[in-house]
Amino acid sequence: MKAPVISVVIPAANEAQALPECLARITGLPNEIIVVDAKSEDETRAVVETRGARLLIYPQRHRARQMNHGAARAEGRILLFLHADTFLPHGALAKIAEAIDRGALGGAFSRRYRSRSLVLALSSCLAALRNRLFGWYLGDQALFVRRDVFQQLGGYREIPIFEDLDFSRRLQSLGRTVTLTPPVRSSARRFAARGPFRTTWSDLRLTAKYLSGADPNDLAQAVCQARLDRLKALQTYERIS
Numbered sequence: 207m208k209a210p211v212i213s214v215v216i217p218a219a220n221e222a223q224a225l226p227e228c229l230a231r232i233t234g235l236p237n238e239i240i241v242v243d244a245k246s247e248d249e250t251r252a253v254v255e256t257r258g259a260r261l262l263i264y265p266q267r268h269r270a271r272q273m274n275h276g277a278a279r280a281e282g283r284i285l286l287f288l289h290a291d292t293f294l295p296h297g298a299l300a301k302i303a304e305a306i307d308r309g310a311l312g313g314a315f316s317r318r319y320r321s322r323s324l325v326l327a328l329s330s331c332l333a334a335l336r337n338r339l340f341g342w343y344l345g346d347q348a349l350f351v352r353r354d355v356f357q358q359l360g361g362y363r364e365i366p367i368f369e370d371l372d373f374s375r376r377l378q379s380l381g382r383t384v385t386l387t388p389p390v391r392s393s394a395r396r397f398a399a400r401g402p403f404r405t406t407w408s409d410l411r412l413t414a415k416y417l418s419g420a421d422p423n424d425l426a427q428a429v430c431q432a433r434l435d436r437l438k439a440l441q442t443y444e445r446i447s
Contacts, residue, residue: 210238212299213280213353214288216259217242217272221290222249224393228290229257234299240280241290242272269345270362270369277353277361286350287370291393293320294348298386302350305384312351312377313384314343321394325402330389337385341378345370346392351377366426368416 214232218225218241225241232239239259243250244267254261262279264272273287284306288294298315305313316334319326336342343349349370359376362369377383397405412425 208236210282211235211303212237212284212286212350213277213282214239214286215242215273215276215280216240216288216290217244217269217276218246218250218254218290219244219267220246220248220250222246222253224291225250225253226257228288228293229253229259231294231296232288232299234297235303237299238281240276242276244268244272268364268366270364270366273369274361274364277356280353283353284350285353285356286348287345288348289346289392291395292346292348293391295388295390298348298390301386305386306350306352309382310384311355311381312349313341313386314347314349314374315386316389317344317347317392318389319394319397320391321397321402323394323397323402325406326394326397329402329406334385341374341383341385342371343374343383343385346390348390349374355380365422367429368413368422368425371413371416372422 212235214237216228216239229239240262241250241254241259242262242264243254244264251261262276264275277285284302286299286302295315314337316330316337318330333344333347355377359373359380362373365372374383394402399405400408412429415425416422
């Protein structure tokens, strides 16, 4: 077998539904797929094993640590970090290798959501503007990087949120990054509970706080507390009604 050109690292937890399509779209250059599973309670591990991907087990659900764990065991000269609910476009691996061979240190894809929401379409346009102006990317854009550069940067910082933005900012400061097209197609499932507008507005406020210097650990704790408060309020409302 040829040595892999690209190692695809996928952090996962209860992703049995999304993984089959995600894995099926990883085609092209010699590659290896590493799924780092953390305490899945569904058939995630069985899906990985039946589709020829490499399964690694991690003891906690922490995306940055899961991705670092997978990267440490990767053999490809290029690392691609992919969310389990993000689908690559046709020819994605070849485009990544070509960009790296032309001198880019890394980058990501433009992104669209698998949704008809106009709010999410607008947010994708704003993300494209951010990519163009600053070279900053988020994890659902399929971040890729030369493996030696990833090691030079010390991998992802082990923070609970914004590990992707933090990494892409450090990567961009080191040298040239690129945004590839056509876009990846990301799931809109995280917008279902509160709706696209409220979730996007909350994301923007949280990002502004992070960019202003707030501790990601404090932000993550605040997000968790807000979710608990909303759940308690909903339970109280249901009891009263």
